[in-house]
Every structure is written in C-alpha cells, then in structure tokens.
Amino acid sequence: MAKALTDRCQQILEAIIEEYIATAQPVGSKALTQNQGIKLSPASVRNVMAELEELGYLASPHTSAGRIPTEKGYRFYVDTLLRVSDLDTRQQHQIEMKYRQQGLQMADMLREASRTLSSFSHHTGLVMIPRLKVTVFRHIEFVKLSSRQLLVVFVTQSGLVQNKLVEIDEELTQGDLEKITNYLNQTMSGLSIQEVRAKIVAEMAHEKVLYDHLLRRAFTLSSAALGDEADGDVIIDGTSYFLEQPEFSDLQQMKRIVQAFEQKSMLVDLLDRGTDAQGVQVIIGSETQYHELSGCSLITAAYSGRRGSLGTLGVIGPNRMPYATIIPIVDYTASLISRLLDKENDQET
C-alpha cells in the first residue's frame, strides 16, 4: 500500500506540481517534456502520470485535460520532495529594514509582520496576537479615571500592552492604589499569567488575605483585569491577493473565504495548532477541517519570546502556493520577530 515511489515517479510528480503552481493550468505530458527538464518521451510520462493518478497523487479534471495535483500530492511534495533553502540574504535584509524604526511596540511590530509577510509572499499574511495566558507578567498599573472607574494597564514581558476598564463599587484613594500597585508588581513580576492566576486563587484563600481588606481588593482587581482574556485575535493583511487566484474566480467561493476571514475564529484555531510546534508547519486544504476554507492552505511558524512560544504567524493562500519561496519567508519572519522581542527584553535590567 504505502509502496515507495520510484525516483522517476517522484521527479515527474515534482515537475508537475511546480509547473501547476506556476501556471495554474492542468499540465499535460507534452508540456512537461518540453518545459521541464524531463528526458523522457510524452508517452512514458503518460504512463507514469496514469500510475500517479492511480495512487491518488494526481487527478484529471476531465479526460482531455492535463493533470492537477491532489491534496495528497501536495502533501507528498511538501514532506518529501521539497528542499527548502534559507531566504537569500538580500531579501533577509529587505525584511529586516521594515523593523528598523525605533520605538515600535509589540502590536506595531506584529502588524508590520503581517504586512511584510503578505507583500513578500504575494499572498495573505496572518499574525496571531499572543494569548494572555502564554505571556509573562511584567507590570501592572491602575489609573483612576473617576470615583467609580479604574483603568488597568497591564504590560507583558514581551511588550504587549493591554488596557481594561474596571468598574469599582467602593472608592479607593490614591494611596491605596499605590500600595496595591507596588504589592502586585513585587509579587507577580516574572510569573506567567497562568501562574499569576493560580497565585491569585491561592492567596485569596489565605488567612492573612481574608482579613486584610486592601490585599483582598488588590487580588479582586487584578483578577478582574486578567480575567476574561480576549479570545484570540489575528492580524490579516493582503486579502486582495486572494482575488488574484484563478481557482477562486467564482464569486461564491470568494465570498465563502472572505467571510471565513472576517469571522477570524477559524484562523485563530488554525494558527493555534502551530503554536507549540518547531519550525514551519504546512496545513493543506481539507487538513484545515473547515469546509469554508477548502482549497486553502496555510504555511505557519511559531514565534517566541524568551520564555517560550508566544504565538504563530504565517501565510494563507490556495493549495497551489509557491511553497518553496514562501516557507523561507515565513520561517525567517518568525525567527526575526522572536529575535526582536528578545532584544527588547534585553534592554530591561
């Protein structure tokens, strides 16, 4: 069953896929022998193609057209045939230049990453904002806006800033706030948000806290501020590249996909899957398990701060994507972002 393909089969499969990626047209035996470096006659190629179709790597839209790769074909191509090289240094340089300006906050950097991914790949760029729970506590600050309203500003180790408005039912003096702020910053600094949450729960049960009104309020407040996390957000850039893809020229298809993008939850889920993986991940077509995204593939890679993986970024496009050129772009961008986030932390003492 899982009989290995001969070298020749692999060569021809590779040639077909690359031709199809380049032209978006079903590729026939003749075209192959002419354009690609295949040293066989069309007839022989046809035999091989028939075999590859038998095995499920290729399909023919109809009798008198050429062959197109199936998802299984792409999968094999990506897993086995593709040799990815590093991004060439000129492009590395160009990408790096985008982040040169100083004083970029993390959110700006991620936005820029999405734009860069899109414009270098000519497909749609995706960047997931780190989920709160994987980030590390760095600083919390309470700003009193009115007697009943507090603004909680919360900064993570990696430089993500979150604000939250909290209504309070009992006034706090400026002094109280300062005490609370200092206490929390001392206690929580360097812990992951998960640890912080656990600590809050633990401390709340603690005897000392039960009787210290101010302490209790401190925990209640911080718990409110960190409580309901934004359930994942994605920065999308370059949707219009999708409109160039001939495979989605049907308006119904296009609409299906644009709607999926607007909803974001699918993209969040797909990016989430890659968060803990090493290196570049490729999700092809139905592997997404969303029929709204059928015919779409993703190339993703995780980026990380000092304390481990933060989130995922990548590119989404049709199955027929130039994997060979995009994988290095995604790979490089992810490691660049990771490096930049680390550097930002280094400035901290």
Next chain:
Amino acid sequence: MAKALTDRCQQILEAIIEEYIATAQPVGSKALTQNQGIKLSPASVRNVMAELEELGYLASPHTSAGRIPTEKGYRFYVDTLLRVSDLDTRQQHQIEMKYRQQGLQMADMLREASRTLSSFSHHTGLVMIPRLKVTVFRHIEFVKLSSRQLLVVFVTQSGLVQNKLVEIDEELTQGDLEKITNYLNQTMSGLSIQEVRAKIVAEMAHEKVLYDHLLRRAFTLSSAALGDEADGDVIIDGTSYFLEQPEFSDLQQMKRIVQAFEQKSMLVDLLDRGTDAQGVQVIIGSETQYHELSGCSLITAAYSGRRGSLGTLGVIGPNRMPYATIIPIVDYTASLISRLLDKENDQET
C-alpha cells in the same frame, strides 16, 4: 437649464430608482406600470423616461434594455425625493442591546458600531477612530518598564486609551515620574490636545521651565507621547457584503475595491470630510474623487462627545444602495454612540 422637474417626472424617477435598487436590473416602462403604483400607460412612461435621460438623470446600457439611474439621478433622489423617517423602535432597541454589556472601552464600542452598521445595513460598515487632536486630555500616566524605556499611557475624555513606548536617554526615579505625572495632569486636564500642544510649546519657552530640569523633561516627554499621531484609522466590517453586489461581479472591479479598503487612506479621507457636518451625509460615486472607488457610495454621520465632533461612521456600498433604510441606521448609530460617550463622561465627577 436647472428647470424644475414636473411632479410626474419626479414620481417616475423615484419609482425607477427604487425599482433598480431593489432588483439591480435595468427597469423598463412595462415593469414600472405593473409593479409600482404608476397609473399611466407604458407609452407615456416612455416619453417621460426619454426626457429624464435627456436631462441626465437616467441612462440606458443599450437600446433594448431598460434605464438605470445615473449618479445625477441618485443625487437628485437623495436630495429631493427621499423622505427619511426615524428608525423604527424595534430596530432601535435591537441596536441598543448590542452595547448593553458593561465595561466597554471606547475602542470596543467603535468596533461594535462597525459590526452593527454592517449587519443591519447588509453593507460594509465603517467607523473612524477619533483623531488625537480633536480629543480632550483626561489623564496621563508614565510606567517605567526599564531604565531606558517608559510606557506612556494617555487617556482622553471620551475614554480612548493610547499607549506609546518612549525611549529615554537619562534615568528618571519613581519620584520624578510621580511629580511629572501629577504636574501634567493638573496642568493639562480638560484641555484639547491641540491646546495641550500649544501649551507645551509656550511653556517650553518660559523662563521658569528653562531652568527647571524636571519640568523640561515633563514637557519633552509629553510632547513625544502626543507628537506623531496615528494618522487616522478606520474599522471596517462586512467587506464580504460587497461580494454579493452584482455590479462588482467582475473580479477586476472587486479587486480594485478590496485593495482600496486595505489601504484605508481613502476611507479615512472620505470619513474626514463628514466630521464637521451635521446629520447624515451622502457621497455618491465620483463625488468620492477616487477612481478606485468608482461606483461606490457612502452614507456617513459624525459622532461627538461632549466637546464636539469626534469622528465619523457610516456605510459604504454600491451606488445602488437602499438609502431609505440605511440612512436611518447610520443616523441612529451615530447619535447612539454620541450618547453613550457622553454618559461615560457623566460618571466622572
């Protein structure tokens, strides 16, 4: 030249436009006399239609099709024929419910507005984020992240929160920061950002400031924080509704528009135009002056806080938009947002 149209002409023009808005098909004389409440024979209607075409309100795609409205036709319809009523109370209620949940920050509210506009109008919703310069200073806070990095958190009267990372070249103690914070909050509170900027410039030249190192730093810092304003941002929701419009079924057209949306600058400009106007504004087709947006119309209205206009929101769609139903939606949303922003301020003492 600007000869007034007879009542009958107007009635027929109105009927044609409404029919065309409903069906997206060129409307012929027969269809009019049947479906709409026109009490004339097709032949008479034809005479009138020929006249309206002569005057530039209608056009015929080709001889044997019906007529479609020109931009001039839409303009006349919107200016003269259209009687907009208030949004019916059921819909008012439905919209209001969307903002019921407590603790919404301004940014969340605006995002929700965009979504609501889109889903109620079945077209693309737009909300412009207030520009810094039209907002009123409420509170500033400096958070020391490291010896060289400060996070400036800045809250406007209307509840917009902005963060900015500032690099400093000389360390400040916690005490210094507190002094600066207190001083700025006392001095600047209630001023518009424009006034604040003016004040900074004025004070910097002042003798006292020249010799007070700390004061000078306070002004430098706040100036850096308020300096380069984000040059306008727009929240877009419901792009996929555009894909349903038959007039843009051509992929080239679609791409042109989606790209314009991604760029945002045109939308910012168009929304900007409506910021100081009262009530609902309608921009039709080439009035946008962007050929990228040809065939697109906008319905916008300004929203305001206590201290005057803050920004603009609206809906963008094809020229053939159901103005009669969307104008009340935009109008109501703008006033609702204004009311909510005011209420939020009221809680402040």
Next chain:
DNA sequence: TTTGGCACTCAGGCAGAGCGAGTGCTAAAG
C-alpha cells in the same frame, strides 16, 4: 522498457438562429 502512432474524448471558442424585452415613432382617441 521505452517510444511512436493512432483512435478517441471532451472543453472551449465561434457563428448563426430565435427569443424577448424594450424602445421610438406615429396616428388615433380622449
């Protein structure tokens, strides 16, 4: 095992016919 030859298939493009919606004009009716 490879290759040339050959019959077969089928989508896409093109041309012509017919249809039908809609028009403009004219002449009669109100």
Next chain:
DNA sequence: CTTTAGCACTCGCTCTGCCTGAGTGCCAAA
C-alpha cells in the same frame, strides 16, 4: 394638448451545432 395603442425595429442573451486542439489510453514496434 395629452394620453394611449399599435407597430416596426434594435440588440443583448441564450441555445445549438460545429470545429478545433490539447490531451489521453492503448497497442505494437524498437
């Protein structure tokens, strides 16, 4: 003078049939 009925005409849309060409599968020869 206005409205309407009638009529010839226009022209885009759709359907049909035909043709072409790319591509296939198979077979027999190299």
